[in-house]
Amino acid sequence: MRAIRAAGEGFTADALARHYAAPLRDSTAHRDAEWLGDWPEYVARTRFFFGPLVDTALAALDRWHQPALAEEQKRRQIAELVAGLVRTEGFAADVRALRRALPLEAVMRQRLRELPSWGRASEPAPKGEVLFHYSVDGERVPLTLGGRRSARWHAALARAAGHVYANDGRPLEAKFAAAAEALLAPLRPGDLFPLVRWAVAIAGALLRRTRPPVEEGAPDLAAAPVAQPLDAKLATVGFLPAAATHLRLWWPTDLLRRRIISDEPLWHVCPAGVYQLRQQSDGALRPVLHPENCIKCECCWRATDAIDWGRPGRHAIRYHPPSAAWERLWAQWQAPLPAPIAPHPRPEPDPLAVVPEAARPLLGKLATALRRVETVAAQMARVADGASSEWFRHLADLPRQIGERLVEALPSLPPTATEEFLAALARIGEHAARGRAFWAEADARMVRFHWLPLLAGRETGSEGSADRSDEFTDLTEDFRQRWRARLDAHFDRRACLALDAGEPLSPEQRALLREAATTAAAAPPPERLALVRELGATDPALGWLVVEHLWALDRIARAGAEAVRARLPAGAILAVAECDPASDRCPRAHLALADAIVIIGGPRDRLILRDDPGLRAEPLRTTGLRAAGPTSLDLAEATAIATWAAPDPAVSLATARDFAALTLGFIERMEARALEQVESRVQFPGLFQDEAGRDSIAKFGAMKQLVGEIATHREAVATLLFEPEGLATAPDPAAALKCLASHAVGTDMGTVAYNTWQVFGGMAYTAHDTIGKDYRDASEFRFLLAPDDRLVRALGERLAVAENPILSESTEARLREITLAGGPLAGAAQALLAAAQPRPDPESPTAAVDRAELALRVWRAAALTLRAARHDAPEGEALVEASRLAAAEAARWAAELADRGRRTRAALALGEALR
Ligand code: SF4
CATH class of the missing domain: 1.20.120 (Four Helix Bundle (Hemerythrin (Met), subunit A))
Known part of the structure; x- marks a missing residue:
């Protein structure tokens, strides 16, 4: 339409044909539609593709993986299955229709003719990895297809898939041609031998003209369901929409162009009225989108470049095929997810198996x-x-x-x-x-x-690097996703609120949490942290139960008391409770999941069974973390089944990292809620907008500051969790990490819980939302593991006694380099170097705590700055902004500290003068 207007032509049939229809016909989508012209009809009419073919493939896989059968027997039985399929009435017609609908033969013939030589070296890239996931009755069965040649064919298959899935504008025909070439490239004369054996076996089965006996439960191909009528097929097609929008309008920054955009065809071309342009009372234009009405005709996308149009991947077409296979698939889909898929073995040496350190x-x-x-x-x-x-x-x-x-x-x-x-x-x-x-x-x-x-x-x-850097947490992403899906299924908002209100864990919830605790205990550090992080994002009270179990195991291991675990029931889950030795009472324990409790607080740890008859437990009505089952304990008559010398320090770095992972997950959830709220809630509509045209409360500077502070805390905890060397100067890195993590969540001004609460305002008081519960849960974080005030004081005393500088020499040198190099982090580095200098007045009664509080802020900001510098993070990057905010806060604390020293000295001088 723009082209017609630009050419000054009218909207005649001829002009539309030249400017609209001809480019459309030349488009990749149109060429694909032409190439697959018969495909929709084939799908509508086939009785084989989604039925007997799938059943035969599954039955063949089943035969191939029968351990009792010799290879020749497997081949013979599979050949019989294939022969049975071939003999099914209508099969030949279906194959003809399939060949018409998916014209791959010409592509393959051409590629076969072009094969320059046998065994052409298979280029190692761009291969990804194709993973086959085959399960029988919910049990995963490792596939052993391809024998010794499997690695070569896997690589070829991955390359072929890479061509087909590439987003590069090539038409499907070209993509399939490239895929065929990739598949055939590694073909060697020796590969023909097994093909010939299969062909002979199938021909033999066909010639025998016998039908194999139908085993009980095996699919009877002759009795395969006949074709569904087209109407019945269409009735089973459902659309599962994506939660996120599939449309995006690029709104021009240039104010003049905002006027021009009103001339775009966009506002008229959409048959579903998805785009509306409204003029506000002040004359400003405001676009309003209704993507949920979209009928996916793509007209808007073709009419203008202002629209980005995609299929974000979460939506899907659901079709109920006339095969028993879908029932099995559905049962598997519903069943608990299987254990993580082991990496595919690579029998052939990979030239890149050892990654150079520099890379x-x-x-x-x-x-x-x-x-x-x-x-x-x-x-x-x-x-x-x-x-x-x-x-x-x-x-x-x-x-x-x-x-x-x-x-x-x-x-x-x-x-x-x-x-x-x-x-x-x-x-x-x-x-x-x-x-x-x-x-x-x-x-x-x-x-x-x-x-x-x-x-x-x-x-x-994944070794080493995964443990050290959040950059490699991507390698645990699949693991996280699987757990996220399982946790979401058992702990939705309503379930978490019910647990908080005092409902006990259901047997399924209990089983899942027990599995999470044992999985985390056995997993390598990246997976363990990923799982705890997911639990924190689900509900911190549930995550805390798992962290306590890990903490108890850590104490036992550090004390060298592993033998005591033999006295516990298999798979026992442990809690940790601190006891006041004078009264032999524990003011608080979390027993929602515990089979036994490790009692700490004295020179020796004790292990007491949960069902010990002498144990007196009194449920507590605490403010937060109620789902963890808070309970007070009287141990006077309880009997310990084991004791051991308490390890030192009380909290190891591994335990502090578990705690930080829990905190990080919790922060991530609160941050997501806060962002969702600022982007969706509109206040004073049309009264004013910010420079980006936002009308939601995100336009307020106060909101921007609140979410910015939340993001800074999240970045800081992630940095310290995955790069603990940021706390290298701390006399007790575990204590520092614990304090910084719980400070971040906290309920003081500027913390994540406080800011999230502020973003929600009065809405946070509703009992139907988890925001109020989150705030109460957050208020408990400073008491978990070991109370913050105790740790901070101990840190300050150790800093003061050892006269430790807050920053190590190497950190100072690196910060100076950053300052000299200029760039977006120079200011933050300079502020930090200055903030690390002041010494609190040693006479002050709060000197130790003041020094520790300042040191914690300096370490946090330094870790962020060094990480941002290592990533070459550019201006405007969230990490850079977080570094600046954290450095500014450290500088403010340093100034406050110096000021407080001055005030103290002045007060003392005044007191002297008055005496
Ligand atoms: S794809 Fe079609 S229905 Fe959807 S928004 Fe664009 S023009 Fe409207």
């Missing part, structure tokens, strides 16, 4: 940059303002920049792979530059899932 940090940076592209693309508002689009373009170019440095550090990467890897990264930025955020998101995900595991080297890449 590891870059791999981490790349993983973070890609995930950020995905997250930002998915979370961008329906109407994206100029700053957002500019910011997104910048983010989407970062993976390419990092990738260029990465390939230099990976000399073993073959040239073709290097080229394709860099091209894949460059495409992300190109999509973003063209306003195709959904495509950029999809390509970023593709690189993260397909390239990174290869480059990281599954066997070695």
Whole structure:
């Protein structure tokens, strides 16, 4: 339409044909539609594709994995199955229809003719990994297809899949051609031998003209259901919508262009009236979108570049095929998720199995940059303002920049792979530059899932680095997602509120939490932290039960008392309770899940069974963490089944990290709620908007400050959790980490719980939301593990006694370098160097606590600044802003401390003078 207007032509049939229909016919989507012209009809009429074919494939897999059968027997039985399928009435007609509908033969024939030689070297990239997930009755069965050649064919399959799924504008025909070439490239003469054996076996079965006996429970192919009528098929098609919008309007930053956008065809072209442009009383234009009305015709996307249109991946078409297979699939889908899939074994040596040390940090940076592209693309508002689009373009170019440095550090990467890897990264930025955020998101995900595991080297890449850096937490993402799904299914908002109100855990909830506790105890650190983090995001009270179990095991292990575990029932879950030795009472224990309790607080730890007849337990009505089953204990008549010398220190770094992971998950949930609220709640509509045209309460500076402080706390806890060297100067890093984590959650002004509460305002008081519960739960964090005030005082005393500088020499030197280099972090580094200098007045009664409080803030800001510098984080990046905010807070504390010293001295002098 714009072209017709630009050419000054009228909307005649001829002009529409030239300017609209012809480019449309030339588009990839149209060519694909032509190529697959018969496909919809085939799907409508087939009785085989979703039925007997699936059943035969499953039955064949079943035969192949029967351990009692020899290979020849398996081949013979599978051949019989295939022969049975071939003989089914209508099969030949269906195959003919399929060949018409999916014209792959021509593509394959062409590629076969072009094969230059047998056994052409299979190029190692761009291979990702194709994982087959095969389960029988919910039990995962490792697939053993392909025998010795499996690695070669897996790689070829992955390359082929890479071509088919690429977001590169090639028509399907070209993609399938490239996929065929990738599949056939590693073909060797020796591969023909098994093919011939299979062909002979199937031909033999056909010639025998016998039907195999129908085993009980096996699919009877002859009795396969006949075709569903088309109407019946259509009636089973359902659409599961995505929660996030699939439309985004790029709202121009340029004020003049805002007027021009009113001339866009967008406001008229949509048949569903999704786009509306309203004029406010002050004359400002305000776009309003109703994506839920969209009928997915794509007209808007073709009519203007102002629209980004995608399929964010969460929505789906659901179809009920006429096969018993779907029932099995559905049962498996409903069943608890299986154990994590073990990495696919790589029988052939991988040239990149050992990642050079220099490449590891870059791999981490790349993983973070890609995930950020995905997250930002998915979370961008329906109407994206100029700053957002500019910011997104910048983010989407970062993976390419990092990738260029990465390939230099990976000399073993073959040239073709290097080229394709860099091209894949460059495409992300190109999509973003063209306003195709959904495509950029999809390509970023593709690189993260397909390239990174290869480059990281599954066997070695996750070791060490995963434990040290949040950059590699991406490798635990699948694990987190699986647990998230399970926890969400058992602990939704209503369930958490019910538990908080005093309802006991249901048997299913109890079983899941027990499994979480035992899984976390046995898992390597990255998975353990990921699981605790997910529990914290679900409900901190439940997460705390698991952290306490881990804490108890840690104490037992550090005391060398592992033998006492033999006296506990298998899979016992432990709690930890601090006892007042004078009264032999524990003011508070959390017993919702516990089978036994480790009693601490004296020179020796004690282990007491939960059902010990002498144990007196009194439920407590506490403010927060009620779902954890708070209880007071009287131990006077209880009998310990074991005792051991209490380990020193009381809290190890591993336990503090578990606590920090719990805190991080909790913060992430509160942050998500706060952001959702500021973006969705509108106050004073139309009265004014901020520079990005926002009408929600996000336009208020106070809200921006609140969410900024929340983000700073989240960044700080994540930094200290995954890069604990940020606390290297602390005399007790575990105590420092614990204090900083609970300070972050807290309920004081500027903490996450306080700010979230502020964002919600009066709405936070509703009993139907978890916000009030979160606030009460947060108020308990400073008492968990070990009370903050005790730890802070101990930290301050150790700092003062040892005359320790707050920052180590190496940290100071690095901060000076950052200051000298200039850039976005120079100011923060300079402020920190100054803040670390003041010494509290030693005479002051609060000197120890003051010094520790200042040190905690300086360590937090220094860790953030060093991390931001290591990532080369640019201006405007959240990490940089968090570093600045944290440094400013440390500087404020230092000034306050100096001022307090001056005030104290002046008061003392005045007292002297008055005496
Ligand atoms: S795809 Fe079609 S229905 Fe959906 S918003 Fe665009 S024009 Fe409207």
